[in-house]
Amino acid sequence: MIEQIRDKARELLESKQISCFIGYERGTRGKTHPAFIYNPQEVGRLVWDESCTHNLTVYLHQFKNPVKRGEPPPRVGILLKPCDTRSLNVLFHEKQIDRARVYVVGLACEGVKGNGRLAGRCQRCSERLPLVYDLLLGEKPEPTGREDYAEVADLEAMSPKERLAFWAREFERCIRCYACRQACPACYCFECVAEQLDPPWMGIAIDLSQKQFFHVMRAYHLAGRCAGCNACEEACPMEIPLSLLNRKIAKELEALFGYKVGQDAITPPPLATFKKEEEVPL
Amino acid sequence: MKAMSRDRLLAWLEELAGRSTLIGPRIVGEKILYKPVHHSAEIVLDFAKTDLSAKEYFLPSTEAILSVKREKKGFDVEEPSLHGRQIIFGLRPCDARALRVLDALFLNKEPADPYYAERREKTTLIGLACREMGDECFCTSLGLAPDEANDVDLMLTEMAGEYAIRAVTAKGKALLGAAVLQEVEGVPPNPFVRQKQVPILEVGKWPERFDSPFWAHLSDRCLSCRLCTYVCPTCRCFDIRDVELSDKEIERLRAWDSCMAEGYRRIAGGHNPRPAKAERLRNRFYCKFCYYPQDFGPVACVGCGRCIAQCPVNVDAVEVLEGLSAL
Numbered sequence: 001m002i003e004q005i006r007d008k009a010r011e012l013l014e015s016k017q018i019s020c021f022i023g024y025e026r027g028t029r030g031k032t033h034p035a036f037i038y039n040p041q042e043v044g045r046l047v048w049d050e051s052c053t054h055n056l057t058v059y060l061h062q063f064k065n066p067v068k069r070g071e072p073p074p075r076v077g078i079l080l081k082p083c084d085t086r087s088l089n090v091l092f093h094e095k096q097i098d099r100a101r102v103y104v105v106g107l108a109c110e111g112v113k114g115n116g117r118l119a120g121r122c123q124r125c126s127e128r129l130p131l132v133y134d135l136l137l138g139e140k141p142e143p144t145g146r147e148d149y150a151e152v153a154d155l156e157a158m159s160p161k162e163r164l165a166f167w168a169r170e171f172e173r174c175i176r177c178y179a180c181r182q183a184c185p186a187c188y189c190f191e192c193v194a195e196q197l198d199p200p201w202m203g204i205a206i207d208l209s210q211k212q213f214f215h216v217m218r219a220y221h222l223a224g225r226c227a228g229c230n231a232c233e234e235a236c237p238m239e240i241p242l243s244l245l246n247r248k249i250a251k252e253l254e255a256l257f258g259y260k261v262g263q264d265a266i267t268p269p270p271l272a273t274f275k276k277e278e279e280v281p282l
Numbered sequence: 283m284k285a286m287s288r289d290r291l292l293a294w295l296e297e298l299a300g301r302s303t304l305i306g307p308r309i310v311g312e313k314i315l316y317k318p319v320h321h322s323a324e325i326v327l328d329f330a331k332t333d334l335s336a337k338e339y340f341l342p343s344t345e346a347i348l349s350v351k352r353e354k355k356g357f358d359v360e361e362p363s364l365h366g367r368q369i370i371f372g373l374r375p376c377d378a379r380a381l382r383v384l385d386a387l388f389l390n391k392e393p394a395d396p397y398y399a400e401r402r403e404k405t406t407l408i409g410l411a412c413r414e415m416g417d418e419c420f421c422t423s424l425g426l427a428p429d430e431a432n433d434v435d436l437m438l439t440e441m442a443g444e445y446a447i448r449a450v451t452a453k454g455k456a457l458l459g460a461a462v463l464q465e466v467e468g469v470p471p472n473p474f475v476r477q478k479q480v481p482i483l484e485v486g487k488w489p490e491r492f493d494s495p496f497w498a499h500l501s502d503r504c505l506s507c508r509l510c511t512y513v514c515p516t517c518r519c520f521d522i523r524d525v526e527l528s529d530k531e532i533e534r535l536r537a538w539d540s541c542m543a544e545g546y547r548r549i550a551g552g553h554n555p556r557p558a559k560a561e562r563l564r565n566r567f568y569c570k571f572c573y574y575p576q577d578f579g580p581v582a583c584v585g586c587g588r589c590i591a592q593c594p595v596n597v598d599a600v601e602v603l604e605g606l607s608a609l
Binding site: 027028029031032033034035036054058059062169170172173175176177178179181182183191195197200203204205206207234235237238239240 | 310311312313315333334343344417418499502503505506507508509511512513521523525535537538539540543544545559590592594595596598600601
């Protein structure tokens with residue numbers, strides 16, 4: 001598959017259909033990291049395997065503006081896994097990314113691994129095929145998993161007091177480095193509430209109350225928008241199980257509205273729309 | 283050579299924890315962090331390095347430096363008193379050297395920072411030599427050694443189940459006091475040191491590399507988060523802000539800040555001299571290897587490798603330093 005990826009990237013770059021191809025390359029110390037290929041002669045750097053965990057969609061934000069004033073923004077090619085394409089659909093729907101300015105090489109995916117184990121989201125993945133693409137590479141692998149929200153149920157089984165203690169213990173480790181937010185394709189606010197000076201919604205203190213405020217606020221802002229790519233959790237240096245907050249909300253959205261994030265770029269997300277006949281208990 | 287057995291060491295630490303604030307490496311979640319220790323059983327003795335440095339015990343991630351209360355007549359201004367004496371156990375040589383780096387700014391440059399100075403004065407450092415350099419470590423390229431004892435008060439080195447112990451300063455000697463030590467034969471083994479040296483460009487060679495496209499390429503994948511600066515033992519930027527506690531009381535807080543943050547350099551009127559993440563990432567390296575040595579003396583990197591180990595997108599300081607010197 002890697003040769004097909006490289007061939008396509010080369011072709012797109014040589015024909016000047018794109019100015020950059022975003023994929024993965026081998027980094028230092030056996031790690032794999034995002035790659036930005038501008039020169040068709042360098043497509044050999046590209047790799048694809050189970051170590052390609054990052055959601056590259058987050059990098060599309062840095063290509064939204066024209067390089068030179070008066071020109072259109074650059075068109076880019078990007079390599080996406082099925083889960084990443086859900087993020088892309090969210091960005092299309094929110095008019096952040098122009099469909100015409102991105103060429104998507106979508107991959108059938110058997111899952112990625114972190115620390116030698118199949119990632120949690122991959123164990124639960126029922127898609128395995130990208131939802132949006134210009135070129136699809138690979139065959140749909142079997143079998144697929146199922147999201148059963150098991151870890152969320154564990155949390156729900158706790159008493160409110162226990163749950164508060166659980167999150168206090170987890171957030172205590174947070175250092176407010178914002179790696180979670182920066183790795184998140186859906187966190188693209190020009191100015192984050194956490195850093196806004198006027199009004200100062202959030203203080204500068206790196207203490208438990210501000211940390212809890214930040215993470216709960218972020219989870220709420222991602223309600224109906226989090227595609228479950230787990231980039232936040234993978235970026236967190238303190239191994240805080242951030243995705244549990246997002247999955248709890250995803251579970252509620254699915255139960256209330258039968259809605260799953262990022263399936264297409266058209267369906268209005270339930271929290272961004274309203275139907276007269278709706279009766280939602282408040 | 284004076285030494286303590288492992289059990290004797292733990293008993294001594296238990297005693298220290300009973301009469302002073304003892305901070306040592308502990309398992310918190312799945313991380314190893316310097317945290318207050320109440321019983322020596324909480325201490326981890328076999329660890330490579332902690333996930334965060336010990337800088338928060340000198341420059342806390344958040345501290346109140348002033349509180350102002352409106353009284354019936356006038357105002358009551360109070361400076362919260364700092365905590366008492368503290369002992370940090372298990373400090374690695376790189377983290378101890380990092381304090382010397384911070385001293386250059388906070389102590390040796392007038393005016394000294396009173397909060398840092400008081401904590402530094404009230405703290406006794408018990409070093410624990412590394413047995414080997416970790417995968418990301420490059421301390422030897424910065425003039426350090428995994429068993430460097432010059433920056434602590436008391437140095438411990440593991441040897442065949444015993445801990446060789448050496449008082450480096452009077453403070454260390456005083457802390458050791460009447461602790462029972464035994465005499466052991468021989469000297470501690472040399473730590474495992476990797477021969478490879480990372481090239482550290484001298485200060486004068488940095489300016490010519492400022493405009494290199496190297497920085498834009500490197501920063502393409504940078505997430506522009508604050509992780510590298512917060513896990514760094516020598517990054518020391520802070521912000522100060524007054525917080526309204528009630529309509530009668532405010533508190534002045536000082537908290538960590540980061541040059542990697544988009545708004546860090548934004549000034550009145552909205553102008554941002556470092557709007558692009560490439561400029562911010564470049565600044566971090568220039569600060570460490572060019573500006574800080576120029577202004578304060580030491581290079582602001584001790585080769586602990588935490589930024590390398592923890593960067594989510596594999597921005598690797600060693601690769602950066604090698605890449606730069608090859609330009």
